[in-house]
Amino acid sequence: MQTPHQTPTQIDHSLQNILQQQHNYQAHALSVDQAQQIIQAFIQPVQESEYVNLLSAFERILAQDIASPIDVPAHDNSAMDGFAFNGESLHTNGDLSLTVVGQALAGHPFLGQVQRGECIRIMTGAVMPNNCDTVVPQELTERMPTENSNSDQIRFSTHRLRAGDNRRLRGEDLSLGKIALSKGKRITPADLGLLASLGLAQIEVKRKVKIAYFSTGDELRSLGESLDAGSVYDSNRYTIYGMLQSLGCEMIDMGVVADDPEQLEQALRRACEQADAIITSGGVSVGTADYTKQIMSKLGEVEFWTLGMRPGRPMAFGKIRSQNHSAYLFGLPGNPVAVMVTFYFFVRQALQTLMGAHTASLISIPAISKKAIRKRKGRTEYQRGIVTKNAEGKLEVCVTGSQGSGILRSMSEANCMIVLPDESSDINAGDMVQIILFEGLI
CATH class of the missing domain: 3.90.105.10 (Molybdopterin biosynthesis moea protein, domain 2)
Structure with a gap:
């Protein structure tokens, strides 16, 4: 997945240069901004097309x-229904009378000549005839009786019209x-x-990028299986499926992998052979059964694995290799909310870059915090919020309730994310905070 002019070794050296330039870089304690910059600098777009x-x-x-x-358009044409004529006639003050000598419809142009003092009836999108550059809207005209029953005349005020009005130009x-x-x-x-x-x-x-994904954990059960003591249904794969689907990825669902180093290594090798990137959930913290970082180091490189954020502190990023293939690896936390937060604020933009798509930072907007929010200084926090407009038309936001990283309902009920940066501390009611709307994101 390197560019045509870069070997894997050159890419790895480039990454080391990026890491060295990061202020206070530590793989085990990285700020959100540092992690985002490293990922974006490291990802190389796919080259194939169809x-x-x-x-x-x-x-x-x-x-x-x-x-x-x-x-x-391919021709000058009328921007509305009305009457087309030569705008030089508008030098007169007051009312102007013109004789109607034909009509032009969309797809059926008028082929005759329009002389001074004449006009044609014209419909929206119809080609403007030669010697006509102005259209008077139909509602501004009145029909005038004439002695000759074979011709019509219209009259309108010239004060509301200028030469060239209501004409769309070619190109x-x-x-x-x-x-x-x-x-x-x-x-x-x-x-x-x-x-x-x-x-x-x-x-x-x-071409569509191929993303392999799986969940890790002995406690996970697939839908349709019964729950025994200490087990839970695997929800993360379904959440990840929905997020990948919205990006238009080709997905490879590899199911649930047990907390076993050998099984995890086999799963990662299989995924690497098939996919451009791999997303795992669970197994990246410091527990005795968390093997993802260990296996990543064996198969490739781990560039970082812990972030100064909440939720989502344990997140790993790197690259693994298997024979002649390589794949980026995003090791996401196991808690459901942390999976979504890390995906939207790290993985989403990385996959867009991998696709070769234009990428842009998520747009945040200010809102008034309706209630106090507890916040520890020194880490970025993502609180799930509900934003509404108050009587004055200003945006107000409050959290959805308990913000535990395992409470997926807090994401389901929310319509925005409240982003509290590293340097901020407790938020008081009435303070301004930055929010990112879910509309267009989720």
């Missing part, structure tokens, strides 16, 4: 810039050769329409 039909391109990542093969949306969509763009519904307007039936997109 051509797909337009209807299969939704939410895929463009592999190349799309240059417009045509002018859009106004896109001119021939202009970049319509850039490499790395995730295709949206609007993009599908734009590409169709250019007449493109196929486009080149990045």
Whole structure:
């Protein structure tokens, strides 16, 4: 998964340079900002691409810039229903009367000539005829009786109109050769329409990245199995599935792996052979049965494994190798909320980079804390919140209740994340805090 001009050794050396440049870098105690920077600098996008039909391109990542093969629109055309005429007639003050000599519909242009003192009835999107550059909206005109029953006349005030009004110019949306969509763009519904307007039936997109994922723990049971003393149902794989699905990844569900070093090593080797990246949940803390970091070190490198944050303090990142394959590895905590927090604030952007997609930092907005929030200085905390508007139209937020990292209901009920940075301490009611909305994220 290296770039064409970088060998794995060169990438590893580059990573060491990045780590050395980090202020107070310690693999076992990393700040959120440091971890995010290291991951983003380390991840290399996939290089392979494929051509797909337009209807299969939704939410895929463009592999190349799309240059417009045509002018859009292809002709000057009317922006509304009305009457087209030459704007030079507007030099007169007061009312202007014009004789209607024909009409133009979308797809059916007027082929005659429009002389001074004349106009044609024109519909939205219809081609503007020669010698016409202005459209008066239909609702601003009145029909005038004429002695000749074969022709109509209209009259309107010139005070509300200027030459060139209500005309869309050729190439106004896109001119021939202009970049319509850039490499790395995730295709949206609007993009599908734009590409169709250019007449493109196929486009080149990045191949889907392959993500293998599994949960670890002797206490985990799959759905359909009975629960015995001390066991719980594995929810993390379903949460991870949903988060990966929203990114458009190709997923490899490897089930549950027991707390056994040999089984974990075999699972990681199999995953490495099949996937670009691996996501595990559980097994990255300091418990006697937590083997992920140990096996990662054996198969590759562990770049960090503990973060100054809550929830999600035990998180490992690195790369493992198996024969001629390599894969990035994200070892997430076992607690359900911590899985989601670490995914959204670390893994999500990393996978977007791996896909070759444009990436941007999550947008935070200010809100008033309705109640006091306890916060320990020196670590970043992510509290689950419910944001609403008060009577004055200002955003107010409160936590969802108990913020334990095992209480998945706190994520299900929330509509935002309250982000409390390292340097902050206890929050008082009425203080401003930063929030990140779940809309567009989850």
